[in-house]
Amino acid sequence: MDEQNAVTIIMGDSHYAAIAVAAQQTLPHLQEVGSSDLYFFDAWKYNLNYEFVVQQDGRWVLNPNLICEIDNIRKNYSKCVIVSIFGGGHHHALTMLQSPAPFDVVLPEEPDLPIQPDHTILTVRAVESVFLEPMTNSFLQMSAVREAFPDVDYYQLEAPPSVGSDDYIAQNLGNWFESRLPKDHALTLTSKSVRYKMWRVQSGMCRKFCDEKGIFYQEVPASSLTADGFLKSEYYGVDSTHTSAGYGRLVLDGFEPSVGKFVAWASFG
Amino acid sequence: MGIIWVKDMTSHPYKSSPWYARWSKAVAGVTKSELNPSVNFPFTLNQSDKIGTAGSCFAQHIARRLKAEGFNYFVTEPGHTLFSPSVQSKFNYGLFSARYANIYTVEQLLQLFERAFDGRITLEDHWVLEDGSYVDPLRPTIEPNGYASLKELRLDREQHLAAVRKLFCELDYFIFTLGLTEAWVSKEDGTVFPVCPGVAGGNFSAEKYYLKNFSVSEVVTSLDAVISKILTVNPSAKFIFTVSPVPLVATAENEHVLVSTTYSKSVLRVSCTEIVNKHPERTAYFPSYEIITGAYNRGSYFAEDLRNVTDEGVDHVMKIFMGATTTSSLIVNSREQEAPNQIDLVALMQERQRVVCEEELLELGPDH
Numbered sequence: 001m002d003e004q005n006a007v008t009i010i011m012g013d014s015h016y017a018a019i020a021v022a023a024q025q026t027l028p029h030l031q032e033v034g035s036s037d038l039y040f041f042d043a044w045k046y047n048l049n050y051e052f053v054v055q056q057d058g059r060w061v062l063n064p065n066l067i068c069e070i071d072n073i074r075k076n077y078s079k080c081v082i083v084s085i086f087g088g089g090h091h092h093a094l095t096m097l098q099s100p101a102p103f104d105v106v107l108p109e110e111p112d113l114p115i116q117p118d119h120t121i122l123t124v125r126a127v128e129s130v131f132l133e134p135m136t137n138s139f140l141q142m143s144a145v146r147e148a149f150p151d152v153d154y155y156q157l158e159a160p161p162s163v164g165s166d167d168y169i170a171q172n173l174g175n176w177f178e179s180r181l182p183k184d185h186a187l188t189l190t191s192k193s194v195r196y197k198m199w200r201v202q203s204g205m206c207r208k209f210c211d212e213k214g215i216f217y218q219e220v221p222a223s224s225l226t227a228d229g230f231l232k233s234e235y236y237g238v239d240s241t242h243t244s245a246g247y248g249r250l251v252l253d254g255f256e257p258s259v260g261k262f263v264a265w266a267s268f269g
Numbered sequence: 270m271g272i273i274w275v276k277d278m279t280s281h282p283y284k285s286s287p288w289y290a291r292w293s294k295a296v297a298g299v300t301k302s303e304l305n306p307s308v309n310f311p312f313t314l315n316q317s318d319k320i321g322t323a324g325s326c327f328a329q330h331i332a333r334r335l336k337a338e339g340f341n342y343f344v345t346e347p348g349h350t351l352f353s354p355s356v357q358s359k360f361n362y363g364l365f366s367a368r369y370a371n372i373y374t375v376e377q378l379l380q381l382f383e384r385a386f387d388g389r390i391t392l393e394d395h396w397v398l399e400d401g402s403y404v405d406p407l408r409p410t411i412e413p414n415g416y417a418s419l420k421e422l423r424l425d426r427e428q429h430l431a432a433v434r435k436l437f438c439e440l441d442y443f444i445f446t447l448g449l450t451e452a453w454v455s456k457e458d459g460t461v462f463p464v465c466p467g468v469a470g471g472n473f474s475a476e477k478y479y480l481k482n483f484s485v486s487e488v489v490t491s492l493d494a495v496i497s498k499i500l501t502v503n504p505s506a507k508f509i510f511t512v513s514p515v516p517l518v519a520t521a522e523n524e525h526v527l528v529s530t531t532y533s534k535s536v537l538r539v540s541c542t543e544i545v546n547k548h549p550e551r552t553a554y555f556p557s558y559e560i561i562t563g564a565y566n567r568g569s570y571f572a573e574d575l576r577n578v579t580d581e582g583v584d585h586v587m588k589i590f591m592g593a594t595t596t597s598s599l600i601v602n603s604r605e606q607e608a609p610n611q612i613d614l615v616a617l618m619q620e621r622q623r624v625v626c627e628e629e630l631l632e633l634g635p636d637h
Contacts, residue, residue: 130351
């Protein structure tokens with residue numbers, strides 16, 4: 001075992017694809033034990049439906065198979081960093097398409113942002129309650145990782161910023177939204193400013209949860225943001241809610257000061 | 270000494286009084302579940318009538334049953350469609366017709382109207398909680414854990430008052446449950462608070478607030494004003510008043526709480542009759558108070574704490590209410606009831622357990 005090396009293990013839902021592709025495009029792939037310092041959990045093998053948490057003795061715990069695989073990796077290194085990006089798209093799913101009753105919120109940290117005219121004001125705590133249900137599973141997963149690996153530096157990545165371009169969203173809606181749009185229904189998006197706010201509400205909830213659990217909350221790369229807080233167009237992904245490999249590379253760059261420059265990637269699972 | 274000859278010794282008004290006017294027939298000899306003190310109720314509610322409700326905690330039972338019975342329980346602040354039923358419930362949407370929380374005193378109701386229609390401003394715009402969140406002093410528990418920002422509080426309040434305006438302008442019937450006569454009032458501007466400052470936000474100061482225990486004349490005057498004001502924006506509105514049978518959690522008077530309770534309920538009960546006598550075409554009284562507190566049930570409609578009303582009591586009230594006011598299939602004095610299906614029963618029981626009552630916050634604290 002190389003006493004100087006750290007290993008970074010990344011897992012999560014669809015949003016970690018950008019980071020995995022970035023690694024594929026910019027790093028050599030070395031599967032030999034101990035030769036790579038960046039490991040991705042192969043979620044595609046399970047159609048992005050892997051049971052990260054399972055019931056054991058009446059409690060939800062991290063999948064023992066996953067624990068075993070991670071232990072097998074990290075025993076070869078002096079330091080282990082776990083990075084997850086569980087969830088992330090909930091605010092899109094719930095709020096990207098315009099509601100028949102348009103709404104807006106007042107962000108407590110940015111109360112002076114304009115309010116859309118003729119929009120119903122929802123309180124932030126009520127929106128948080130709406131988001132909490134779909135986010136519960138992600139919180140469960142994060143808790144389970146934290147509990148299974150209490151001694152490692154564990155980071156949850158902030159969900160990527162929203163796309164600011166209505167045109168881009170309309171042209172690249174993605175299967176999930178297209179399947180839910182009523183036939184012959186004109187696409188109407190929630191206004192850009194409200195999309196931003198919904199992202200901030202979700203991020204705030206995640207940050208608070210991480211703080212409570214002793215998980216580091218890694219914000220989105222500052223260089224990926226426009227001046228008004230949206231994803232820069234050069235980092236747009238294949239659809240309205242995901243990011244490109246370029247964004248993924250920014251995320252990896254953000255970790256290198258802590259763990260050292262990544263030399264190679266591998267996968268597990 | 271002159272002799273007064275009585276032409277017909279056997280003729281007097283009591284000879285021809287109806288059965289319900291006699292205690293022996295209408296109370297003492299009646300099975301508990303079949304007692305019905307509501308007679309000659311003047312209004313019949315149709316399922317298309319927009320029925321608004323407000324009042325103290327007990328009023329929430331009426332609101333729920335109206336909704337359950339398929340009546341047009343008029344809610345102008347229902348909560349966004351994004352909210353699941355549990356989120357709506359958590360954030361107090363639908364408890365009453367608008368999100369005003371419990372309105373315990375008539376003066377509070379008058380104040381609400383004036384804030385919605387007459388531009389009445391209260392000097393105490395907000396209270397700040399220890400964690401930095403904000404509370405509306407006139408709806409201190411409406412937003413669980415407080416508002417996240419002052420701007421949010423103010424915008425929500427504007428929306429709420431717009432919903433209040435819509436409610437009073439469009440309702441057909443307004444059912445108001447009178448709860449208390451004691452209230453804390455601002456010395457600066459006369460604002461009537463639903464909960465004593467310091468209990469659910471704010472800080473109490475005897476220099477800023479005083480206890481007001483409203484009298485019959487004051488309650489009647491305020492009720493009269495409420496009716497007049499609502500009729501100016503809605504000339505066809507009708508009013509049903511009822512008195513909450515729930516005793517005071519605590520009295521701020523230097524009296525035994527039972528004595529204070531009796532005073533409050535008596536004032537409210539008398540006020541109802543006086544206002545109905547004054548506006549017979551527009552108002553009616555419904556005897557919830559009598560159904561729950563009447564000696565005929567020997568206190569069985571109160572729970573162990575002798576304060577909360579049992580489900581059996583609520584059922585009795587609502588059975589009489591429905592029978593008196595609607596063309597519902599619930600028939601007064603019927604011994605046969607359809608058993609609700611299992612799913613409805615579970616939902617009904619869960620709903621019954623959740624009555625939001627700020628007055629109960631008075632019980633919390635190191636002295637209790």
